[in-house]
Amino acid sequence: MEKLIEVKGLKTYFYTEDGVVKAVDDVSFSIEKGKTLGIVGESGSGKSITSLSIMRLVQSPPGKIVGGEVLFHGKDLLKLPISEMRQVRGNDIAMIFQEPMTSLNPVFTIGRQIAEAVILHQKTDKKTAWEKAVQMLSLVGIPNPEKRVKEYPHQLSGGMRQRVMIAMALSCSPELLICDEPTTALDVTIQAQILDLINALKQETGAAIIMITHALGVIAEVADDVIVMYCGKIVEHAEVHALFKNPLHPYTEGLLQSIPKLNQSDDVKLQSIPGMVPKMTQMPEGCPFHPRCKYAKEICTKRQPENLEVDGHIVRCLKYDPECSELWKEGAR
Ligand code: SF4
Numbered sequence: 001m002e003k004l005i006e007v008k009g010l011k012t013y014f015y016t017e018d019g020v021v022k023a024v025d026d027v028s029f030s031i032e033k034g035k036t037l038g039i040v041g042e043s044g045s046g047k048s049i050t051s052l053s054i055m056r057l058v059q060s061p062p063g064k065i066v067g068g069e070v071l072f073h074g075k076d077l078l079k080l081p082i083s084e085m086r087q088v089r090g091n092d093i094a095m096i097f098q099e100p101m102t103s104l105n106p107v108f109t110i111g112r113q114i115a116e117a118v119i120l121h122q123k124t125d126k127k128t129a130w131e132k133a134v135q136m137l138s139l140v141g142i143p144n145p146e147k148r149v150k151e152y153p154h155q156l157s158g159g160m161r162q163r164v165m166i167a168m169a170l171s172c173s174p175e176l177l178i179c180d181e182p183t184t185a186l187d188v189t190i191q192a193q194i195l196d197l198i199n200a201l202k203q204e205t206g207a208a209i210i211m212i213t214h215a216l217g218v219i220a221e222v223a224d225d226v227i228v229m230y231c232g233k234i235v236e237h238a239e240v241h242a243l244f245k246n247p248l249h250p251y252t253e254g255l256l257q258s259i260p261k262l263n264q265s266d267d268v269k270l271q272s273i274p275g276m277v278p279k280m281t282q283m284p285e286g287c288p289f290h291p292r293c294k295y296a297k298e299i300c301t302k303r304q305p306e307n308l309e310v311d312g313h314i315v316r317c318l319k320y321d322p323e324c325s326e327l328w329k330e331g332a333r
Pocket residue numbers: 249250251287288289290291293294295296297300305316317318319
């Protein structure tokens with residue numbers, strides 16, 4: 001299938017007083033039309049900076065995209081003049097964030113805000129844009145859209161506001177929708193409704209989706225493929241069922257062991273990954289995960305793992321490196 005977006009060797013660094021933070025370090029992936037890629041990791045893993053880099057919204061200074069390509073329909077977005085990039089944002093690629101209240105303007109009605117986005121990107125007249133706003137509110141399941149369209153953000157619940165953000169993002173029929181923790185601030189029932197909505201809209205519009213989240217439950221609901229990030233690097237990339245069934249990277253394994261399972265009895269304790277994500281200006285030598293890894297060997301403190309292809313997964317761990325895998329065989333010291 002045709003690749004809609006291809007990220008190749010993306011590097012985004014932050015130049016801070018404490019040193020260089022390699023927030024995104026040599027990240028590569030691609031997404032086909034109509035597919036959903038989940039990006040998962042703890043905060044500071046680089047997942048949000050990856051999406052901001054695609055949109056060229058990284059705050060500079062201190063941030064800078066220092067390498068790589070972001071090919072959208074084969075055209076490198078990182079090389080586009082800013083005026084063309086503005087056209088891409090909203091028109092071709094749209095983004096929704098965790099807290100809709102910070103993205104909605106409290107002094108304008110939601111109808112006006114959606115209509116303005118439509119006028120800006122699709123050059124329609126006001127009447128058509130207003131009708132589109134009503135139509136979009138109805139599409140995202142807001143009851144009584146003709147009335148709701150005249151309301152202000154504070155008159156809506158958190159779940160409704162997130163639906164409005166989705167309506168606004170989809171009003172220009174983007175080919176790629178980036179969702180950054182879209183359900184984190186919502187309660188569980190509303191979360192499920194929003195995820196169902198995103199899935200249904202994907203079927204209806206054929207848009208590709210990048211779903212950024214720290215919650216593997218969300219990934220299981222919506223993703224076709226999954227990337228697991230740790231300290232700015234992809235540590236595992238696999239098809240969603242393969243990742244849940246057979247996680248290869250010890251970090252992915254740890255993340256999966258920390259979520260409850262449906263058939264799990266009440267006395268089974270959930271396991272958390274010990275330790276903390278290291279400070280990005282004080283990264284450990286070797287594999288960045290070694291201070292927290294239950295499989296770590298001495299070599300992990302010295303050597304950085306490279307990407308390897310194993311059983312259809314891409315994984316970054318020395319356990320699978322033919323040069324050192326002997327060390328993990330039973331009885332090895
Ligand atoms: Fe763990 Fe070593 Fe693999 Fe890193 S390289 S994840 S420390 S086993």
